[in-house]
Amino acid sequence: MTDAATEESAKPTTPVPAPEQPRRKRNWRPWLWAFPALFLLSVFLLWPVLRTIQISFYDGSVINPTKEFVGVDNYERLLTNDPFFIRRELPPWSALFNSALWVVLFTSGVLGMGMLVAVLADKVRYEKLAKAIIFLPLVISFTAASVVFRLVYASDPDIGLINAALDGVGLGPVAFLGEANFANFAIIAAGIWVWTSLAMTILAAAYKSLPGSVLEAAAIDGSNAWQTFWRVSVPMMLGPIIVVAITMIINALKAIDLVLVMTAGGPRGSTRIVGYTVFLEIFNNNKAGYGSAAAVILLILMIPMMWFQLRQIRRGAD
Amino acid sequence: MTTQDTSPETQPKTLGGQLVKVVSTGGVHVILIGVALLWLIPSLGLFVTSLRTRAASSQSGWWTALTDFDFTLDNYDTVLNSADLPPPGFADNFINTFIITIPSTILPIAVAAFAAYAFAWMNFRGRDWIFLGVVAMLVIPLQVTWVPVLKIFNQLNLTGQFWGLWLAHTAYGLPFAIFLLRNFFADLPKDLFESARIDGASEIKVFFRIVVPLSIPALASLAIFQFVWVWNDLMNALIFLQDVEKFPLTVGINNLLGQYGNEWHLLAAGAFISMIVPLIVFFALQRYFVRGLTAGAVKG
Known part of the structure; x- marks a missing residue:
């Protein structure tokens, strides 16, 4: 990571208010400039969202999504009568529960590892190599990362590294992706492996920009490194930490590729998450209405994140 | 994290103090190298596997090959050229990925740059609200758009066409691209625009003669980011192309997994073929890539 890159990333996403511009005449011109973008956004994002909300109240296929109006039936079934979406008995593995696990474990894992590397790499000479x-x-596809981790998790100790290690101490083999109690955690670990670098990059930039004088003052006051980190560094880095956390919660909710390629939701639905349920119901089961209801639930879960981001941006503009 | 030392310039005077310091810096190295290995070994395993024969990779772990060298490039040859693999084969997948990615990188940046210029330097009713609306779209999960977009594509005969996928990638890339470019454009010094306008330069001239040349770093970051993002896309290709002959590498790997899930030597070679271009881009243009990525900390 070069210095220029880390400097820039020290203050992510703070727009400057656009300057006033006096021209009043020919007011249709700005619209001409923005039209291609606004047209594509309307066709591919805005309108589909509204249409998906509508479809979620219908029973139908991908070809004919509004075959029969069923009111809130899809939602009712998802939320009360679909053990793959919400499971009322143990073990609890089901889409909504697994998505919650993703949000909590993935986000804290990425933040923790990112912070660990950001702080420690700052102290060594091979910082750039370790970070690279x-x-x-993060540069390779989720698909390729899934192949990487299918190999790591392979249950044959002559193929999978973890099971070879377990075998070495007389344990296993464990089918990490074939056991309902392990599979979701195994995929989340792969997700952390992919995304830690983003947290690392943003947090390293924030950590490097902490004023040395404050840290020295804390050291002189007799607080040890651990105390200084929690009482001085973390509070001063709170802004970037929250930005990373929100970004990762969004990624956790949107996640789909890793689940599709590593387990396709299995075994027995134990690795389904909300984002994958949408794909499965629409395209594998050809239930467009039912899948759209899951999509709308996903959208609703996103609203707090949307609100937070807009607030960040507006605050930056003020 | 107990091992961190915030004041390296103060040398401990006592022997005990020096000992503590050596142990604690040692701890930093142990943890950091441990984490780096944890991040490196999974990919290394796949790479080594891609160079081993079928017999070797099914009989012993890839780590045994580190001391017992017997590497071959046959797997790459098989994956690229064998007629037995799922069609169209990785050579065609590779070409398709380029066909998908290049227009899907250029189009959104061009479209976004025009819009970003309007949002940054032109006045029109509702400008700031529309911009906020565009930024809000960053958070929309693409899952919410699939059925309606597919329906439009079916009606326009765009399903299974590269054109459809190009347009979809363009639209999906716009919120981030507009957000990034608008903020960059708005930071350009105001005087430039005023003097150009006093000289009677048209908006289009200002845009191409002043804004674009000054924004090359931002445009480059965005281009690299979008290129890698589209190159790595699986879901949109899977849903909108629906044509085996047009599938990119990601879908090719997924299909290979379906039919040859235990043929690790082939899977590994296929996965590495898909990584080559992003890895080259990353190593050659690391600075731009990281900048694009961190500027988009709000992108999901």
């Missing part, structure tokens, strides 16, 4: 290694997973 950790950055690589």
Whole structure:
């Protein structure tokens, strides 16, 4: 990571208010400039969202999504009568529960590992090398990362590294992706492997920009490194930490590729998440209305994140 | 994290103090190298596997090959050229990925740059609200758009056409691209625009002669980010192309997994073929890539 890059990333997403511009005449011109973008956004994002909300009240297929109006039936079934979406008995593995696990474990895992590397790499001479290694997973596709982790998790100790290690101490083999109690955690771990670098990059920039005088003052006052980190560094880095956390919650909710390629939701639906349920119901089961209801639930879960981001941006503009 | 030392310039005077310091810096190295290995070994395993024969990779772990060298490039040859693999084969997948990615990188940046210029330097009713609306779209999960977009594509005969996928990638890339470029454009010094306008330069001239040349770093970051993002896309290709002959590498790997899930030597070679271009882009243009990514900390 070069210095220029880390400097820039020290203050992510703070727009400057656009300057006033006096021209009043020919007021249709700005619209001409913005038209291609606004047209595409309307056709591919705005209108589909409204249409999906409508479809979620219908029973139908991908070809004919509004075959029969069923009111809130799709929602009612998802929320009360679909053990793959919400499961009322143990073990609890089902889409909504797994998505909640993703939000909590993935986000805290990425934040924790990102912070660990950001702080420690700052103290060594091979900082750039260590960061480049950790950055690589974010450059490759989720599909390739899934192959990487299917190999790591392979249950044959002559193929999978973890099971070889377990075998070495007389344990296993464990089918990490074939056991309902392990699979979701195994995929979340792969997700953390992919995304840690983003947290690392943003947090490293924030950490490097902390004023040295404050940290020295804390050290002189007799607080040890651990105390200084929690009482001085973390509070001063709170802004970037929250930005990373929100970004990761959004990624956790949107996640789909890793689940599709690593387990396709299995075994027995135990790795389904809300985002994958949408794909499965629409395209595998050809239930467009039912899948759209799951999509709308996903959208509703996103609203707090949307609100937070807009607030960040507006605050930046003020 | 107990091992961190915030004041390296103060040398401990006592022997005990020096000992503590050596142990604690040692801890930093142990943890950091441990984490780096944890991040490196999974990919390394896949890479080594891609160079081993079928017999070797099914009989012993890839780590045994580190001391017992017997590497081959046959797997890459098989994956690229064998007629037995799922069609169209990785050579065609590779070409398709380029066909998908290049227009899907250029189009959104061009469209976004025009819009971003309007949002940054022109006045029109509702400008700031529309901009906020565009930014809000960053958060929309693409899952919410699939059925309606597919329906439009079916009606326009765009399903299974590269054109459809190009347009979809363009639209999906716009919120981030507009957000990034508008903020960059708005930071350009106001005087430039005023003097150009006093000289009677048209908006289009200002845009191409002043804004674009000054924004090359931002445009480059955005281009690299979008390129890698589209190159790695699986879901949109899967849903909108629906044509085996047009599938990119990601879908090719997914299909290979379906039919050859235990043929690790082939899977590994296929996965590495898909990584080559993003890895080259990353190593050659690391600075731009990281900048694009961190500027988009709000992108999901």
